[in-house]
Amino acid sequence: MSKIRMGMVGGGQGAFIGAVHRIAANIDGQIELVCGAFASNAEKSKASGQALFLPQDRVYGDYQTMFEQEAQLPADQRMQFVAIVTPNHMHYPVAKAALEAGFHVLSDKPATLNLDEVKSLKKIVEQTGLLYGLTHTYSGYPLVKHAQQMVANGEIGQVRKVMVEYIQGWLSEQESADNKQASWRTDPARSGISGCMGDIGSHAAHLAEYICGKQITHVCAELSTFVEGRRLDDDGIVLLKMQDGVKGTLQASQISAGEENNLTIRIYGEKAGLEWRQQEPNSLMVKPLSGAMQILRTGLVNSQNALDSTRTPAGHPEGYLEAFANIYKNFAVAVGDFAQGKSIDPRVYDFPSIDDGVRGMAIVQSFVDSSNTETKWFDIKPLLTD
Numbered sequence: 035m036s037k038i039r040m041g042m043v044g045g046g047q048g049a050f051i052g053a054v055h056r057i058a059a060n061i062d063g064q065i066e067l068v069c070g071a072f073a074s075n076a077e078k079s080k081a082s083g084q085a086l087f088l089p090q091d092r093v094y095g096d097y098q099t100m101f102e103q104e105a106q107l108p109a110d111q112r113m114q115f116v117a118i119v120t121p122n123h124m125h126y127p128v129a130k131a132a133l134e135a136g137f138h139v140l141s142d143k144p145a146t147l148n149l150d151e152v153k154s155l156k157k158i159v160e161q162t163g164l165l166y167g168l169t170h171t172y173s174g175y176p177l178v179k180h181a182q183q184m185v186a187n188g189e190i191g192q193v194r195k196v197m198v199e200y201i202q203g204w205l206s207e208q209e210s211a212d213n214k215q216a217s218w219r220t221d222p223a224r225s226g227i228s229g230c231m232g233d234i235g236s237h238a239a240h241l242a243e244y245i246c247g248k249q250i251t252h253v254c255a256e257l258s259t260f261v262e263g264r265r266l267d268d269d270g271i272v273l274l275k276m277q278d279g280v281k282g283t284l285q286a287s288q289i290s291a292g293e294e295n296n297l298t299i300r301i302y303g304e305k306a307g308l309e310w311r312q313q314e315p316n317s318l319m320v321k322p323l324s325g326a327m328q329i330l331r332t333g334l335v336n337s338q339n340a341l342d343s344t345r346t347p348a349g350h351p352e353g354y355l356e357a358f359a360n361i362y363k364n365f366a367v368a369v370g371d372f373a374q375g376k377s378i379d380p381r382v383y384d385f386p387s388i389d390d391g392v393r394g395m396a397i398v399q400s401f402v403d404s405s406n407t408e409t410k411w412f413d414i415k416p417l418l419t420d
């Protein structure tokens with residue numbers, strides 16, 4: 035028995051999300067960071083590796099060298115999977131190279147820069163037979179998993195309506211050139227065809243599909259860019275049609291001044307409604323058609339997925355890092371079982387897969403395509419004229 039060995043591409047000094055991934059991977063003690071290519075600059079990568087106390091010979095100047103040299107190490111020493119925490123435009127080439135070198139992949143979302151790339155990546159995953167996971171973090175919260183189970187068990191009846199929103203305010207002003215997090219997210223060459231919807235709207239869409247167990251089939255979207263000079267959307271509103279007649283709305287914004295990470299989802303069935311907020315993640319509101327509203331709490335629910343995803347006694351707050359860690363924990367179990375020759379179904383192991391990556395990119399593309407048409411709007415002005 036040994037820890038699952040992880041490498042990392044990206045996430046060097048000054049990168050917010052890299053540290054989040056490393057903390058999440060370390061929480062349950064099942065994963066060990068053994069190597070990395072932490073920056074496109076070799077010296078910066080080296081400095082980042084030193085700060086993480088990695089051996090000098092396991093810190094690489096580029097990901098190609100890392101995959102080549104790691105593959106030459108004995109099987110009980112080389113990394114088993116790579117975490118990709120780069121800007122979006124590097125997700126595909128790094129994942130492709132890793133899979134072709136024989137390594138499993140756990141990537142920050144979105145899976146790739148565009149839809150063509152993710153379709154190509156899916157073929158590579160299928161050809162290699164290796165594992166691919168995607169960090170749609172919010173599906174890792176215990177009460178999100180409990181809500182999913184309630185819906186699946188029919189406890190709220192047939193789902194009718196879904197309302198999901200992810201509202202931020204951090205891009206309300208023009209980003210400065212030295213703001214690393216903002217500069218690449220608003221650059222089409224590095225972020226892709228969408229800004230706000232690609233960054234956080236995709237999370238909202240995944241959360242809606244994950245809890246409801248229904249896929250989005252049609253969209254009617256309007257994306258907006260409020261900050262002058264910005265090249266990608268920073269706000270959007272979408273009408274949704276989902277399987278089995280479910281209707282919904284999705285809103286995402288990064289220019290709602292004063293908001294932090296206000297991700298909220300409401301699901302309404304024939305018998306009851308559910309409401310969960312990321313800013314108060316340990317509470318799930320259950321609103322029956324008749325009777326008093328209930329508030330379910332993390333650690334006090336009985337669905338197995340929720341209990342398996344909870345680490346502390348009830349009343350001790352768990353949040354974003356622990357939700358992130360649940361993705362890593364489930365993926366690590368899958369990597370270990372894969373090494374034992376077991377067949378891996380990501381749905382059973384409960385981590386987002388390449389199929390979620392394909393759907394995510396298709397949904398973002400549909401948002402952009404819908405927003406670029408005018409035929410969806412009904413003009414009331416003719417009704418007001420004689």
